Amino acid sequence: MSAMEDLVYFLRKNPLVMASGSFLLVLLLSVIFAPLLVNYTPIELDITEKLAPPSRDHLLGTDYFGRDVLSRILYGGRFTLAIGIGVVSAAFLVGVVFGTIAGYFGGIVDTIIMRFVDALLSFPALVLAIALAAALGPSLTNAMLAVAITLSPQFARVARSQALSITVKPYVEAAVCVGVSTRGILFHYVLRNGIGPLLVHASLSLGSAILQTASLGFLGLGAQPPLPEWGADVSLNLQFIRESPWVTLAPGVAILLTVLSFNLIGDALVDWFNPRQRKED
């Protein structure tokens, strides 16, 4: 089991990755079992208890509507994790399809696709996401779509460079000679052999996917109330920051910890797959 040994070695070399992984695992379990952990639902109102400070009843206090902040964070975490995976999968799919086609076929196809990628990359990511989300209309799905579109050009770039280097390999030439269909070559040869760097990039993108979608939520372009989404919850309670900072800071810190965990793992994976960096450790 060399893969298993590799993983154990990797974790031992990177204690922070171990910590991040554990945090994400705990988060995953607690959002799944949220109903067992908290006694309130995220949309249960209790006006008499509004903006209550943290107590045994409400570990993270309550917001302006008397909703339990901890339960909003746990239920909101379901969205956050789904957002991360959903956005990155969509960006991966779109980017890899176009990038692989560009790299494999080359010529005019390549030029057209890559100029378009360049144009998409000429926008600051958040700005493009805002413009898209505002056009599509504010909703969580549209915000995710907008962020996926802004993240896909980077996947296209990685996929293209992978396709470029794999297309010239003798085994691809051999496959063409024995008459494998173009689709077969793209899927079974080009994509399968180039998947490593793409997966590393995907793990790096999880953090930004969550961060961007939360930022759209904060600006009012993502999840709409009463959906418990972390970014939207921060802006919802903004005006109470003086008296009840926990209501605003708790969901914000949840975003930070989750994004940081994903980034720590992604960062370590990049180092791991970069032989030069690995030697030096």
Added chain:
Amino acid sequence: MLKYFLRRLVMLGPVLFLVLVIIFSLARIIPGDPAASLLGPGATNEQIEALRAQLHLDENVVKQFLSYAGGLFVGDMGSSMKTGRPVFDEILSRLPATLELSIVATLMALVIGIPSGVYSAIRANSSFDHVNRTLSLVGVSAPAFLLALILQLIFGIYLGWLPVSGRLSPYLIAEPITGFIILDGIISGNFDVAWSAFLHVLLPASVLAAFLGATVGRFVRTSMLEVLGEDYIRTARAKGLSERLVIFVHALRNSLLPAITIVGLKFAEMLGGAILTETVFAWPGIGRFMFEAIKNRDYPVIQGNTLVFALLFMLTSLIVDLLYGYLDPRIRKRMSR
């Protein structure tokens, strides 16, 4: 050099064209009648008609695009649905605030990022290096609005050291000369204004600098490590140069060159973060303008702002490319060929 500059400009052409196409299409990917859905359910028929006319929705698409793109060349970005004023003028009057904020932030980021990156590389895998790398990941991972709120709470509300909103104390008046209030204050000899503006910029700039500084630090560390492994560094050490000379003369210059590229690229990304930061700090720049436009569903303003952000991005990467060529003799030679 000139030839390279011109070639670089020509290369920008197609990308700029596609950028315009994208921004133009944004208002047309809206499902249903774009004008009606942009204005939301509360809109009157006249408002819908006005927006349709403004977006030229009744003509054919190519003609629409041509009149949109043609208008841009004379500074016509349409007018705000909310105020009726030309979007171009509104953006122009807010641009200095955003530039002032981002320039201060960039300076802060360089002052923090470069030394910490260099020291991290010299002492690679030391405890300083580990702490620094982790902190810089925190800098990249923190939502700008969270950092902004935490700084506001600590320095503005609990300690009361720094102002938490606006560009200037309400009882001071700045004479607009350049639009950069700190600079204006110094030029006109009104140092109270300059000082107040400086205090106001510190917190929002720190938020942006945290992101940029973290990115720069990480990049400088990597490129410094790479340079320190080069043969000419070994040669320099072998001929007995002091470690300080090796690092500051031989290694630093070569490792800072690639860092310029990353500063340029991330500068524009930081501008995106300015939307969040300006919103929290009530900073009257184009970021906050964008936020207000989102709230008011003022699509012409969103479009105009998006274009300006994209242009700023393209401009910085152009400048960075030229600067890079200018600073690196190897590229300078290749360019003049």
